[in-house]
Amino acid sequence: xxxxxxxxxxxxxxxxxxxxxxxxxxxxxxxxxVPIYLISLAALSTRESLNEFPxxxxxxxxxxxxxxAFLSSTGIFxxxxxxxxxxxxxxxxxxxxxxPGGYALARFAFPGKEPYQLFLLFTxxxxxxxxxxxxxxxxxxxxxxxxxYGVILLHTSLALPTTILISASVFLSVPVDVxxxxxxxxxxxxxxxARVVMPMALPGLAAASIFTFVMSWNEVLGASILTLDHRxxxxxxxxxxxxxxxxxxxxGGFALVIPSIIFIAFMRRYLTNMWGSTIR
Amino acid sequence: xxxxxxxxxxxxxxxxxxxxxxxxxxxxxGPSILFMALLMGWPMVQGVLQAVQNEHGFTLDFIRQxxxxxxxxxxxxxxxxxxxxxxxxxxxxxxxMALLLRSNPRLNKLHFFxxxxxxxLSDLAAGLVWLSIFNDRGYLNSFLKGLGIDGVPWxxxxxxxxxxxxxxxxxxxxxxxxxxxxxxxxxxxxxxxYDEAAQVFGAxxxxxxxxxxxxxxxxxxxxxxxxxxxxxxxxxxxAQALTGQNFPLVVGETYRWYTALQNPNVAAAxxxxxxxxxxxxxxxxxxxxxxxxxxxxx
Numbered sequence: 001x002x003x004x005x006x007x008x009x010x011x012x013x014x015x016x017x018x019x020x021x022x023x024x025x026x027x028x029x030x031x032x033x034v035p036i037y038l039i040s041l042a043a044l045s046t047r048e049s050l051n052e053f054p055x056x057x058x059x060x061x062x063x064x065x066x067x068x069a070f071l072s073s074t075g076i077f078x079x080x081x082x083x084x085x086x087x088x089x090x091x092x093x094x095x096x097x098x099x100p101g102g103y104a105l106a107r108f109a110f111p112g113k114e115p116y117q118l119f120l121l122f123t124x125x126x127x128x129x130x131x132x133x134x135x136x137x138x139x140x141x142x143x144x145x146x147x148x149y150g151v152i153l154l155h156t157s158l159a160l161p162t163t164i165l166i167s168a169s170v171f172l173s174v175p176v177d178v179x180x181x182x183x184x185x186x187x188x189x190x191x192x193x194a195r196v197v198m199p200m201a202l203p204g205l206a207a208a209s210i211f212t213f214v215m216s217w218n219e220v221l222g223a224s225i226l227t228l229d230h231r232x233x234x235x236x237x238x239x240x241x242x243x244x245x246x247x248x249x250x251x252g253g254f255a256l257v258i259p260s261i262i263f264i265a266f267m268r269r270y271l272t273n274m275w276g277s278t279i280r
Numbered sequence: 281x282x283x284x285x286x287x288x289x290x291x292x293x294x295x296x297x298x299x300x301x302x303x304x305x306x307x308x309x310g311p312s313i314l315f316m317a318l319l320m321g322w323p324m325v326q327g328v329l330q331a332v333q334n335e336h337g338f339t340l341d342f343i344r345q346x347x348x349x350x351x352x353x354x355x356x357x358x359x360x361x362x363x364x365x366x367x368x369x370x371x372x373x374x375x376x377m378a379l380l381l382r383s384n385p386r387l388n389k390l391h392f393f394x395x396x397x398x399x400x401l402s403d404l405a406a407g408l409v410w411l412s413i414f415n416d417r418g419y420l421n422s423f424l425k426g427l428g429i430d431g432v433p434w435x436x437x438x439x440x441x442x443x444x445x446x447x448x449x450x451x452x453x454x455x456x457x458x459x460x461x462x463x464x465x466x467x468x469x470x471x472x473x474y475d476e477a478a479q480v481f482g483a484x485x486x487x488x489x490x491x492x493x494x495x496x497x498x499x500x501x502x503x504x505x506x507x508x509x510x511x512x513x514x515x516x517x518x519a520q521a522l523t524g525q526n527f528p529l530v531v532g533e534t535y536r537w538y539t540a541l542q543n544p545n546v547a548a549a550x551x552x553x554x555x556x557x558x559x560x561x562x563x564x565x566x567x568x569x570x571x572x573x574x575x576x577x578x
Contacts, residue, residue: 018385025385028377029394035409035453036397038419042412054422097312104308116309123320125510127558129534130551133544134326135319157319160312189304218402220517221531225538234404238517239539242524246415249521253408260400268393272465 036257043067043254047247070251079236080255082148083217086232089152090216091209094163097156099205102167103193107176120161128158132222139226146228154226155216163212170204171197207270214263218256327555330548342545346553349546351536355528356553358519362448362529363512367505370452374459374504375497378467379489392464399457406454407521411435414446414522437526447527450518455511459504466500467493502569509565510558530554 038057042050046063049056070076104110105117135154139145144153174197182192217234224235231239237252264271331342346352377395381388398406413419414434421431434442474496478488494501516532525536530553538547 021380021383021385025380025388025391028380029391032394032397032453035413039409039412042419051417053417054425055417055419057419057423057426097315100308101312104305108303108305108308110303110305110309116313119313119316123316125506125558125562126320126324127510127514127531127551127554129514129531130327130555131320131323133534133538133548133551134323134330136538137326137330137544138323153319157316160316164312214400218400218405220402220404221514221535224535234402234517237408238404238520241521246411249408250412253405253412253521256402256405257409260405261397263400264393264397268396271392271396271399271461272468 042250066247079233083233087213087216090155093156094159098163101164105168106171124161132225154222159212166208174200207267342549346549351528359530370456378463398454404517407518410450443527462504470496
């Protein structure tokens with residue numbers, strides 16, 4: 001008895017293709033991760049071992065000396081605090097100003113809606129550097145130059161268009177029906193918003209505010225133009241770049257990288273939603 | 281409670297009976313418009329004035345000063361070169377990565393997370409990360425030494441080609457994830473049916489990519505192109521961290537004029553260059569991609 005011959009070539013080809021795909025994915029992941037591994041390694045080595053050559057590519061002698069020295073060097077601790085203050089301030093201010101706008105875009109038809117959306121898209125594209133220099137002059141005359149408030153104002157104006165567009169898409173995903181049901185059962189417009197819409201929109205809005213925080217945490221140029229003594233962490237690292245040893249710079253890089261990984265871990269479920277929504 | 285006819289949304293109707301009432305939408309969007317007018321519109325006007333006005337009135341002095349600076353043309357050249365090389369490169373990579381993810385490899389959630397990490401990195405952080413690799417006694421040269429190859433002074437000031445290469449790698453590493461996320465979001469909006477239909481009719485992978493997937497992705501690509509190019513014009517901290525002053529970029533020059541040379545007027549003039557360049561490229565993209573789209577549907 002003979003079995004009918006089956007051509008297994010397509011099957012084999014498919015299996016081979018899947019292996020190639022797998023290899024490509026792993027290669028890209030390695031390319032993405034190796035620099036992060038190396039900066040961590042550099043930041044966790046002693047200054048002496050950083051002066052050796054060739055450097056060891058494996059974590060042979062881990063120490064926190066370099067990070068300690070970085071964190072206790074002048075200005076860094078304050079800058080870290082400023083960064084957190086500016087980030088939270090930006091999140092709060094842009095939420096207060098932006099969430100109502102997003103709600104209006106999602107729920108109401110009003111004259112000027114299209115121009116408003118276009119205006120938002122345009123402002124999103126406005127380079128930071130164009131705003132920073134004149135704002136520095138304005139802030140000097142109004143006495144908020146070199147304060148965290150000034151930086152919060154700049155970062156809010158940068159984050160606001162995105163906040164509005166993202167929160168609009170979050171509110172769009174909350175069905176109108178539940179809101180109307182709340183109204184029928186006796187909620188006022190504010191009550192319906194606070195008790196029904198807000199709880200449903202909260203996870204998306206939280207992701208949006210992490211996004212705002214990241215933007216503020218990362219912004220370098222504006223913060224370093226608008227401040228002298230009250231710098232945020234990136235601004236502090238940038239201004240002390242030229243006269244600091246390599247170990248300091250690596251520790252600075254590490255301190256900037258680690259929060260980013262945590263942020264992305266928190267909002268990974270919303271990444272495509274958020275960018276997908278802003279496309280419209 | 282007022283009773284209204286069911287097909288209309290209550291708030292959508294601007295009632296003719298109560299003409300004096302301000303529609304709620306105005307209260308909701310008003311603060312944001314006011315804020316942006318104050319903190320974006322006004323500074324923009326001021327920025328233009330700062331660049332072309334001194335205490336005696338209109339002047340081109342600052343623009344002349346900017347153009348005559350020995351760093352200006354190298355900065356313009358470097359910025360343009362970086363954009364021209366980087367944008368096509370990273371769009372190719374990002375589309376490839378998105379297609380890889382769509383083919384559902386094992387651990388695709390983990391891969392996506394890893395590929396998205398640089399999304400939250402600043403260009404300063406990216407510059408410092410790659411500084412640990414590219415500096416003379418850094419990890420790359422250590423690795424080469426381990427292979428028995430002599431190290432290369434990647435960041436030497438007289439070697440513009442390797443300087444450019446280092447900045448390019450660092451920027452591609454950092455900013456491709458932004459394009460990736462936009463493209464992945466765009467791909468999710470495209471039903472797989474089209475692709476499968478084309479496959480049934482015998483289209484090869486490249487034909488499907490060229491005639492099915494990419495045309496459907498066009499809106500996403502347009503947004504990604506505009507955003508990414510405008511952000512690319514603003515690259516500077518990565519070059520600052522990697523090379524100091526050795527690889528000038530236009531925004532880096534703004535920073536230098538403002539902080540080191542204490543001349544906000546020339547800094548404003550440089551900012552104007554960035555503004556004009558960003559606007560021109562946005563208009564160019566909007567036109568180029570729209571016209572092609574119309575040609576396709578005819």
